[in-house]
Amino acid sequence: MAEPSRRTGAPPGEPRLVGYLYALPALLVFAAFLLWPILRAVSLSFYEWDGLTQGTWVGLDNYLAVVSDPTLRAPFVHALVLVLFFCVAPIGIGLALAGLMSRVRLRGMAFFRTVIFLPQVVATVVVGIAWSAIYAPQGPLNDVLSAVGLDGLATAWLGDEVWALPAVGLVGTWVFTGLCVVLFLAGLAKVPPALYEAARLDGAGPVREFLAVGLPALRGEIAVAAILTIIAALRTFDLVYVMTSGGPSNSTSVPSYEVYDRAFVEGEVGSAATVAVVLTALILAVSIGINRFAEREVT
Amino acid sequence: MTVPLPRTRLLAVTATALLLAVTASACAPGSDDEGGGTDTAAADVETDVAAMGDLTLTVWDQEVRSGQDKQLDTLNASFENRYPNVTIERVSRSFEDLNRTLRLAINSDDAPDVVQANNGRSIMGAFVEAGLLRPLDGYAEAYDWEERFSEDVRALSSYTEDGATFGEGNLYGVPQTGELVGLWYSKPKLDELGIEMPRTTADLESALQTAARAGEVPIQLGNKEGWPGIHDFGFVQNQFVPADEIRDLGFGVEGSSWTTPENEQAAQTISSWADNGYFTDGFNGFDYDPAWQNFAKGEGVFVIAGTWLLADLSAAMGDDVGFALPPTGESGEMAVTGGTGLPFAITESTEHADAAAAYLDHITSPEAMTDIEEAGNLPVYGAASDTADGPQADVLDAWGAANEQGAIVPYLDYATPDFYDLLTAQVQDLLAGSQSPEDFLSTLEEEYTSFTGSGG
Helix, strand or coil: CCCCCCCCCCCCCCCCCHHHHHHHHHHHHHHHHHHHHHHHHHHHCCEECCCCCCCEECCCHHHHHHHHCHHHHHHHHHHHHHHHHHHHHHHHHHHHHHHHHHHCCCCCHHHHHHHHHHHHHCCHHHHHHHHHHHHCCCCHHHHHHHHCCCHHHCCCHHHCCCCHHHHHHHHHHHHHHHHHHHHHHHHHHCCCHHHHHHHHHCCCCHHHHHHHHHHHHCHHHHHHHHHHHHHHHHCCCHHHHHHCCCCCCCCCCCHHHHHHHHHHHHCCHHHHHHHHHHHHHHHHHHHHHHHHHHHHHHC | CCCCCCHHHHHHHHHHHHHHHHHHHCCCCCCCCCCCCCCCCHHHCCCCHHHHCCEEEEEEECCCCHHHHHHHHHHHHHHHHHCCCEEEEEEECCHHHHHHHHHHHCCCCCCCCEEECCCCHHHHHHHHHCCCECCCHHHHHHHCHHHHCCHHHHHCCEECCCCCCECCCEECCECCEEEEEEEEEEHHHHHHHCCCCCCEHHHHHHHHHHHHHCCCCCEECCCCCCHHHHHHHHHHHHHHCCHHHHHHHHHCCCCCCCCCHHHHHHHHHHHHHHHCCCECCCHHHCCHHHHHHHHHCCCCCEEEEEHHHHHHHHHHHHHHEEEECCCECCCCCCCEEEEECCCEEEECCCCCHHHHHHHHHHHCCHHHHHHHHHCCCCECCCCCCCCCCHHHHHHHHHHHHHHHCCCEECCHHHCCCCHHHHHHHHHHHHHHCCCCHHHHHHHHHHHHHHHHCCCC
């Protein structure tokens, strides 16, 4: 057996292999329910397999297809568009709202906070069905448009190749703005009032005050919000499944939907696994990137 | 402060993970069973179920709509009554849920004994190729099923053993019901507009024009799901392209082509209908169910849809609704998209294949057909339209005529495993005007020839 190394900076106490024994139960659960499925998915991604007959080894072909096949590339592009709606817009709106709400002392503030947060609480499937009804050709949105004389703008929102993706994205904005506002409000609450006072004494107006004091204090919260919303955008499934099934003409297909469609509908399990692996890697990379960024700024 | 992983550690971890992945992948997924399934010769078929001892048959079906659900429950009960040693464990799911879960279940050790498997290549074809369904030819001979099911009907559940050729080879399933995609029309609306029920393409087009001018919705269409568009396109194609050609295209026969002048005429016609506003406004963003429900409420003159709406439409509209086969085009020859309800098949892994076959015989018996007709559905054979009236008589007559003339053509999305996804998107594009009829057909041709391997 190898002599345990005694580097300086190593954890105190005698390093003993028995430590792994204590971790074993958790490790087994982890391996059975996470590690094994992930490895299995990775291994499946090297095959062309219909889920029924014997699979054939195709090496990296499935991965090359993600880059070269437009029907596989498009879902990733759509996911990036959704990032704008799920992450950038809610964080922008969230900052503005939180900045405003933290300044005014209004009666019933808790009520408004709750209302803004409410979309987060509702199941996404319910949200999707409700918004599908709003976007319907004879739905409330088109009714409102024609009521104010904008009939020309009315369209079948979810049936239009140009508008379907933004329409789905906007639902994401609606859902995640509440989360961002509540996060940012909590962040602003911990800023010492003295800082604001100091800024005001230096002659800062409300906007300047927020930019100089509030915004820097929210760095951590923004990072958290960004990670949560970007992950949500990249792995969107339920909204698309309920609202458009990837249509019209695949204009709202997203990676997660593609995984489901290929694995369970089209019988292309290998390709589905590949998309899943690429998506996982992408999400991992984005989370690590944002984390790094946020931590570097703090120190 | 976080301690970054030293580069060597990171490398080691990655290498280990990759190694594990490769180890896991050392065994190729799936079984290497030969396709086709176990054959049973007619002489070996055991038909005496009572002598088989106690057994349980697990049946997976999708007969969840009210009329169908009751019908199958009744038949299951009468089978159990006849053979008290048999228990039927029925699992019903909606069509979509069944299709999604069946793939996983049929491959497992305790697969169901009898399953309803959709005819197309992506379900039944894939199962046959993987050797997961049993050929029923021996049973068909023993129970004389060829008497029951017409050739068109049997072709829709037939594959060669390797699953490569659809429409011929072994029989892999038997259906309970028939299905046609035709023209539902509102009688009061036709009266209001002063038009006769159109029997030819020219008459239909002038009827649509009259309806549009009068401010009616000529054809109710909700195509958000994509698949309703396949039916509407097929309906138009039926009027221009000879039935034989459509049949070959549906079965994915090598050498057939989408880029023919007749198909071009069909694509141009339906696209001009969309341009002229003959379909519901915003049809690509409108759901299927509300579309036909609006028709049932008196909004719209026609709906292009299947006979599966019979029970619902006649409940809502009574004798105000009628059903007709697609009008005939210049050739005067009739063609109609149709087929059967999902066929019932016997799985390879069942231990009670003979009992399962007796069950299939029971639920497709002449008595069963009477039950199905009484429940307001379209039995696959033996329909007696003289006892029915209203829309049901229309449907039964249409089914009889279509079978007699051999006019039934399969669904177009059967052609290749990916054709459903492609065709739904392409028809949406064509109707939205973002794809020209020529491009529409050449896209279909490309997928079609790359699968059938004819290369044009």
